[in-house]
Structures are given as structure tokens and as C-alpha cells.
Amino acid sequence: MGSCTNGVVSDQSGATSNGRASVDKGVDFANYFCTYAFLYHQKEMLSDRVRMDAYYNAVFQNKHHFNGKVVLDVGTGSGILAIWSAQAGARKVYAVEATNMAEHARELVKANNVQDVVEVIQGSMEDVQLPEKVDVIISEWMGYFLLRESMFDSVICARDRWLKPTGVMYPSHARMWVAPIRSGLGDQKQNDYESSMEDWYRFTDETQSYYGVDMGALTKPFAEEQKKYYLQTSLWNNLHPNQVIGTAAILREIDCLTASVSDILEVRSNFLSTVTLPNTRLCGFAGWFDVHFRGRKEVPAQNEIELTTAPSVDNGTHWGQQVFLLNPPIRVTEGDNLNGSFSMKRNKENHRLMEVEFNSEVKQYSGQLLPPFRNRYFIE
Numbered sequence: 001m002g003s004c005t006n007g008v009v010s011d012q013s014g015a016t017s018n019g020r021a022s023v024d025k026g027v028d029f030a031n032y033f034c035t036y037a038f039l040y041h042q043k044e045m046l047s048d049r050v051r052m053d054a055y056y057n058a059v060f061q062n063k064h065h066f067n068g069k070v071v072l073d074v075g076t077g078s079g080i081l082a083i084w085s086a087q088a089g090a091r092k093v094y095a096v097e098a099t100n101m102a103e104h105a106r107e108l109v110k111a112n113n114v115q116d117v118v119e120v121i122q123g124s125m126e127d128v129q130l131p132e133k134v135d136v137i138i139s140e141w142m143g144y145f146l147l148r149e150s151m152f153d154s155v156i157c158a159r160d161r162w163l164k165p166t167g168v169m170y171p172s173h174a175r176m177w178v179a180p181i182r183s184g185l186g187d188q189k190q191n192d193y194e195s196s197m198e199d200w201y202r203f204t205d206e207t208q209s210y211y212g213v214d215m216g217a218l219t220k221p222f223a224e225e226q227k228k229y230y231l232q233t234s235l236w237n238n239l240h241p242n243q244v245i246g247t248a249a250i251l252r253e254i255d256c257l258t259a260s261v262s263d264i265l266e267v268r269s270n271f272l273s274t275v276t277l278p279n280t281r282l283c284g285f286a287g288w289f290d291v292h293f294r295g296r297k298e299v300p301a302q303n304e305i306e307l308t309t310a311p312s313v314d315n316g317t318h319w320g321q322q323v324f325l326l327n328p329p330i331r332v333t334e335g336d337n338l339n340g341s342f343s344m345k346r347n348k349e350n351h352r353l354m355e356v357e358f359n360s361e362v363k364q365y366s367g368q369l370l371p372p373f374r375n376r377y378f379i380e
């Protein structure tokens with residue numbers, strides 16, 4: 001049986017099936033996995049009530065998917081989803097975790113008396129060998145704006161290697177959403193950028209007069225660096241729903257049972273949004289996701305559960321929304337239409353980070369077209 005590299009099946013030599021470079025595991029551990037080895041980080045996820053309630057209800061309101069079944073938990077972390085699967089009647093649960101968190105998961109499994117059912121396996125999902133195929137794959141793989149972290153690659157790999165042809169994915173479906181927003185963050189970030197540049201000019205003056213070296217040659221790259229940091233990096237925010245100024249649009253729908261890694265390497269989509277508030281400012285876009293637990297066509301969920309990270313008054317999540325700011329904002333009003341195209345691809349140096357581009361234009365209610373705008377952002 002081949003293993004998967006970056007979600008791509010590789011042969012014994014490590015060469016990948018589509019020729020893409022494989023990910024250096026040491027670098028990936030240093031950059032990505034290390035935080036998951038800390039309990040404080042797992043606790044942050046375990047304290048997210050929206051997330052917890054959704055998975056809890058998905059499992060316990062659909063026990064027919066778990067009772068007497070074999071389950072694989074991809075990235076078990078503290079072991080919570082594996083423990084719930086066992087409590088819902090699973091015959092066997094394989095709980096795979098790459099980091100040393102596996103040791104804590106093992107303890108937790110024992111302390112909750114499910115050690116006869118749950119087997120914690122420390123290792124990369126891509127490398128692990130299981131003794132049998134499974135009926136259910138459960139995983140909480142979602143990153144900011146769904147795909148940051150690229151962990152879904154590992155779930156796809158697990159599915160292709162270990163899920164029975166009749167198997168069920170938990171969650172079964174996912175969607176990416178976008179909507180136009182108003183926000184004071186743009187002005188704040190513009191001020192931060194300008195203060196940082198003023199500070200740089202003070203620094204170059206002082207370095208010249210005290211130490212006799214002209215640092216001016218570095219002004220342009222410093223400005224670019226700061227611009228990227230303050231103005232081009234998306235921001236985490238839990239927006240109030242009244243900050244959303246137009247209709248939300250779906251950018252991508254994913255069927256977790258059939259999606260391939262090449263389907264999610266890049267997301268490209270056109271979207272249309274109509275402004276729903278009178279006389280307001282288009283300050284940028286917000287991106288979020290939802291996932292659904294629907295079972296599969298032949299064995300549907302008895303109770304479909306939704307986990308949404310949309311702007312909400314009471315139900316914010318640790319994912320929040322990703323905010324992409326426009327500088328300067330554009331005046332818009334109810335009935336104006338926003339035609340946009342969106343693309344998101346992985347950062348070349350770190351496949352777990354994303355680069356996003358929005359191309360948009362506003363067609364006013366009167367029919368007049370405002371100049372199109374194009375912005376690039378980094379999801380760090």
C-alpha cells in the first residue's frame with residue numbers, strides 16, 4: 001500500500017504521483033505541528049462551544065453511523081472525537097495523532113474507560129498502517145477560511161487508503177463563503193502602516209547623524225514588508241452580522257467523500273453580491289466556512305448537523321472570519337451590485353498558508369460602473 005505525501009500518494013522512493021515536490025516533514029513539524037503538541041492549544045479548540053456542540057450532536061444524534069462500526073479519527077489531538085465515537089457505540093476506533101499530544105490522548109482514553117475500543121496511534125496519517133478498513137472517518141481538519149493548514153489533504157489521503165466503499169465522512173460536506181463588509185479596521189491598519197513608516201524615517205535620520213550610514217536604500221523593501229504586514233495580510237475577526245453589507249456568496253462546495261487534493265489546490269470562483277444597506281462603505285470582504293454532517297446518500301444522517309463560522313452575535317467561533325481590507329473604502333448603497341472573481345492558492349514556500357486575490361467591480365443601482373479594483377492578500 002503506498003503512503004501519501006502532501007496528500008499525494010508516493011511510491012517507495014518518495015516520488016509523488018503527479019510530480020509535485022513533497023513536503024519536508026522536519027520543516028512541517030517546526031512550522032505547523034508544534035503548536036498542536038500543547039494542551040493550551042487543544043484547550044482553545046475544546047472550549048469552542050459551537051465547534052464542540054456541532055461534533056457532539058453530529059455523533060450522538062447519528063449513532064447508527066457509529067454503533068458496532070470501525071472509526072478512524074484523523075488528527076485526534078486530545079482524543080475527544082475518538083472518545084465520543086466509542087461512547088456512541090463504535091466497535092473499534094483508530095485515533096491517529098502526529099504530535100506528542102498522542103500521549104495525553106492515550107491517558108484521556110484510559111481515564112474515560114474506552115481503552116478497549118480506542119487505539120491511539122502516534123504518527124503521520126500519511127504513513128500509518130491500519131489492520132483493517134474503516135466505516136467512518138471523523139476529523140476536525142478545518143483551518144481559517146476552511147483550507148488554511150491544508151490538513152484536508154491528510155483526510156483525503158486517509159479516505160483513499162482506509163475508508164470502505166460504503167464508508168461515511170464526518171463532516172461530509174464543506175463550503176467557503178464570501179461577503180462584502182464595513183469595518184473600522186482598514187483605517188486603523190492604514191494608520192498603523194503610516195506610523196511605522198514615520199518611525200522608519202526617524203530611524204534613518206538618526207542612523208545617518210549618529211553613525212554616518214545612510215539606510216535610505218532599505219526604505220523601499222521596508223515599506224513593502226510593512227505594507228504586506230499591515231495592509232495585505234488578512235485579519236482574524238469575529239464580525240457582528242450588521243457589518244455584513246451585502247448578500248453572501250458561496251465560493252466553493254466540497255463533497256468530502258469525493259474531493260481530491262487537486263480539486264482543492266486552488267480555489268477559483270466568480271461571485272455576485274448585492275448591497276443590502278443604504279449609504280455605507282465597502283471596506284473589504286469577509287471569508288468564512290461551514291461544514292455539514294449529512295452521512296452519505298445510501299446511509300443518510302438521521303439528524304443533519306451544521307457547523308457554521310458565519311458572523312454571529314452569540315455564536316462566534318475560534319475560527320472567526322478572515323477579513324480582506326480595501327484601501328481606501330468605496331461608497332456603496334442598497335441595490336448596488338458587486339461582481340467579483342476570487343482565487344486562492346497555496347504559498348509556494350509553505351503549503352499550509354494561502355495567497356488570495358480579489359478582482360471586483362461595483363455596478364451602481366443607476367447602472368454606472370465604478371473603476372474595477374484588484375487586491376492580493378496573504379493568509380498567514
Ligand SMILES: C[S@@+](CC[C@H](N)C(=O)[O-])C[C@H]1O[C@@H](n2cnc3c(N)ncnc32)[C@H](O)[C@@H]1O
Nearest residue numbers: 036075076077096097098099123124125140154
Ligand atoms: C484541529 S486539531 C483537532 C484535534 C481534535 N480532533 C479535536 O477535534 O479537538 C487537528 C489535529 O490533527 C493533528 N494532525 C494534523 N495533520 C495530521 C496528520 N497528517 N497526521 C496525524 N495527525 C495530524 C494535529 O497535530 C492536531 O492535533
